Amino acid sequence: MLRGPPRDRGDARRRPGAHGRRDARRRQRRPRRAPRRADSQAALGEGFLDVRRDGRPVNRVHPQPPIALTIAGSDSGGGAGIQADLHTFAAHGVHGTSVLTAITAQNTRGVTAAEPVAAGLVRAQLDAVLGDFPVAAVKTGMLGGAELLELVAEYGQADRLPNLVVDPVMVTTTGDPLYAGDPAAYLGGLGPLATVMTPNLIEARQLLGREIESVEEMREAARALATYGPRAVLVKGGHLDRDGAAAVDVLWCDGQMLDLSAPRVATRNDHGTGCTLASAIAARLALGHPLPQAVAGAKVYVTEAMKAAAAWRLGTGRGPLHHHHGRKSAAL
Ligand SMILES: Nc1ncnc2c1ncn2[C@@H]1O[C@H](COP(=O)(O)OP(=O)(O)OP(=O)(O)O)[C@@H](O)[C@H]1O
Numbered sequence: 001m002l003r004g005p006p007r008d009r010g011d012a013r014r015r016p017g018a019h020g021r022r023d024a025r026r027r028q029r030r031p032r033r034a035p036r037r038a039d040s041q042a043a044l045g046e047g048f049l050d051v052r053r054d055g056r057p058v059n060r061v062h063p064q065p066p067i068a069l070t071i072a073g074s075d076s077g078g079g080a081g082i083q084a085d086l087h088t089f090a091a092h093g094v095h096g097t098s099v100l101t102a103i104t105a106q107n108t109r110g111v112t113a114a115e116p117v118a119a120g121l122v123r124a125q126l127d128a129v130l131g132d133f134p135v136a137a138v139k140t141g142m143l144g145g146a147e148l149l150e151l152v153a154e155y156g157q158a159d160r161l162p163n164l165v166v167d168p169v170m171v172t173t174t175g176d177p178l179y180a181g182d183p184a185a186y187l188g189g190l191g192p193l194a195t196v197m198t199p200n201l202i203e204a205r206q207l208l209g210r211e212i213e214s215v216e217e218m219r220e221a222a223r224a225l226a227t228y229g230p231r232a233v234l235v236k237g238g239h240l241d242r243d244g245a246a247a248v249d250v251l252w253c254d255g256q257m258l259d260l261s262a263p264r265v266a267t268r269n270d271h272g273t274g275c276t277l278a279s280a281i282a283a284r285l286a287l288g289h290p291l292p293q294a295v296a297g298a299k300v301y302v303t304e305a306m307k308a309a310a311a312w313r314l315g316t317g318r319g320p321l322h323h324h325h326g327r328k329s330a331a332l
């Protein structure tokens with residue numbers, strides 16, 4: 001279990017008196033564990049979330065949450081894109097900011113229309129967010145084509161996109177194309193700037209121009225993609241062996257290969273799994289988790305979100321995940 005600093009128990013415990021003195025004696029006896037935190041978080045106040053074994057964050061009192069940014073398209077159905085990312089940030093106790101790159105007319109059955117946001121307006125959103133908030137981690141999703149990809153790369157090259165998680169979104173679960181540019185531009189443009197790239201099987205095939213049919217070939221693909229400069233590459237195996245017992249992803253990180261396996265959830269609600277995974281990684285990086293733990297924890301979070309939504313019928317096609325599983329509604 002990843003642990004943060006001890007919980008702030010509130011004013012009552014800080015008042016002088018018997019309990020206060022007893023607590024003070026206990027604190028003296030117990031050696032204090034040094035909190036782990038990212039440098040970028042030092043400026044953001046105390047504390048980050050504990051994460052349970054099942055990946056759900058433990059609710060802690062934060063003087064203020066860290067901030068993450070998603071640069072992605074809107075999904076009118078609320079299952080993927082910006083909407084999934086902001087749900088995921090909120091579920092992790094991270095304040096979400098967003099730069100909209102495209103508007104899609106989309107539901108659980110597919111995409112019926114999509115328009116990119118003008119580059120000038122994307123730039124204005126980036127300047128508005130990055131010029132004001134101390135953003136601790138960034139996730140990119142749908143960029144639509146070369147123009148916005150190059151624009152985002154410009155901000156990365158200027159060191160303005162810390163802890164950059166690049167989800168090279170090219171096509172939806174339902175088979176609709178979301179990227180019109182050359183796949184190689186992803187590797188050249190964002191590869192060297194990425195902390196981690198998270199292609200699914202189809203995207204990894206397009207990026208490398210070769211077939212990937214097995215976990216061993218996913219490992220080779222992760223190694224090959226890492227030569228373009230990202231610190232880590234996660235090749236996702238959601239589309240491999242759909243009838244198998246496990247959903248296996250492979251992570252190449254700092255020269256080491258890790259297989260991340262989770263029980264395969266029997267569900268038709270798998271819309272937005274890739275967006276959710278990438279934004280959960282970004283949220284955990286913003287919270288100060290080390291990279292491999294951030295990726296492993298994010299995968300557990302996605303598995304639990306899939307399980308919790310398996311019986312939902314929110315649309316007639318492939319529905320969204322339950323991003324806030326394990327949490328009570330604010331209306332209760
Ligand atoms: N049925 C499932 N049960 C458990 N985990 C799954 C299942 N399907 C996908 N996953 C996991 O979800 C994450 C996203 O994987 P996937 O390969 O589906 O990415 P993606 O295609 O980018 O997602 P999306 O469906 O949003 O496009 C991975 O960790 C993958 O292993």
Ligand SMILES: Cc1ncc(COP(=O)(O)O)c(N)n1
Nearest residue numbers: 073074080081172173271272
């Ligand atoms: C705006 C937007 N961004 C990303 C996806 C990919 O998600 P999925 O493959 O689950 O449809 C999507 N459908 N829409």
